[in-house]
Amino acid sequence: MNKPAAIVMTKKSSIDFEDMNLQVGVRLQIMSSQSATPAVHYTTLIGFVPGEYLLLKIPQESSAMSEGENVIIRVFSGVSVFTFSSKVESVVTAPRAFLLLAFPSSIQKVGLRKAVRVKANLPVKIKNGPDPQNFKMATLSDISLSGALVSTARPLGTSGDLIDIEFTLRDQASDRDVTINTTASIRSVQQSAGSTADGATFHTVYSHGINFHDIQAANQVILQNFVYETLLVHRT
Structure with a gap:
C-alpha cells in the first residue's frame, strides 16, 4: 500500500x-x-x-x-x-x-519535505491512447510533490505500468484553474471495500500509488503551493 x-x-x-x-x-x-x-x-x-x-x-x-x-x-x-x-x-x-x-x-x-502528502478529493482523467475523448474518470485521494493515490472502480494496471493522467488545480498566484498533464508509473495496487455515502451499497475500490514523471516546472510550482496551502490550512 x-x-x-x-x-x-x-x-x-x-x-x-x-x-x-x-x-x-x-x-x-x-x-x-x-x-x-x-x-x-x-x-x-x-x-x-x-x-x-x-x-x-x-x-x-x-x-x-x-x-x-x-x-x-x-x-x-x-x-x-x-x-x-x-x-x-x-x-x-x-x-x-x-x-x-x-x-x-x-x-x-x-x-517542507518532498514526500509530504495531503488529503485531496480531485477528479482525474486516466487517458487511454492519443484520442482525447478516450479516458476513464478516477479520484486523486491524496497528493504530494512526487506522486498521488488514485482510487478507481477497476484496476488501471499493475506495478511498473505507465499511465497518462490529467487533473486540475487552482493556481492561487493567478486565481485561475490550471490543467496538469503528466505521465505516472504505478508503484502499488491495493484492493479494498468501499460504500456509498449512505452505506447502502458496497463495492470494490482499487487504490493505486503512483509516481509523477514529467510535470512541467511552472505546474510543479502550482502543485507545491497546493500541497503547502492545504497542509497549512489544516494546521491552523
Whole structure:
C-alpha cells in the first residue's frame, strides 16, 4: 500500500526580508493572530518600503481585517514557507483600497519535505491512447510533490505500468484553474471495500500509488503551493 508519508517540517530558521525575494503581485495568506481558530484569507502584495511598511490588497471579505489588528502572513516560495507577524496600521478605502501593515521584524522559514502528502478529493482523467475523448474518470485521494493515490472502480494496471493522467488545480498566484498533464508509473495496487455515502451499497475500490514523471516546472510550482496551502490550512 502506498501510505501517506508522515508530515514532516524541517527546523525553522530566522531570515531577512530580502531573502524571501518577494515580488509585487505575489499571493499571500493572511489571518488574525488574535483568534484561536483564525480564518485564512488570501491577499496580494502591492508594494513595500523596506524597514517601513507593506501594502496589501484588502481581502474580498471586507470585514476580515481591522485597524490595530495583529496578523500572521504566510508566503509560499519553492519548497519553503515563510511566516511573519505584523500589525494592520491602517485600512485605506479611498481613493484606492489597501491595507497598510507594519514592516515585519522577524521572519521564519520552514522547509517542507518532498514526500509530504495531503488529503485531496480531485477528479482525474486516466487517458487511454492519443484520442482525447478516450479516458476513464478516477479520484486523486491524496497528493504530494512526487506522486498521488488514485482510487478507481477497476484496476488501471499493475506495478511498473505507465499511465497518462490529467487533473486540475487552482493556481492561487493567478486565481485561475490550471490543467496538469503528466505521465505516472504505478508503484502499488491495493484492493479494498468501499460504500456509498449512505452505506447502502458496497463495492470494490482499487487504490493505486503512483509516481509523477514529467510535470512541467511552472505546474510543479502550482502543485507545491497546493500541497503547502492545504497542509497549512489544516494546521491552523
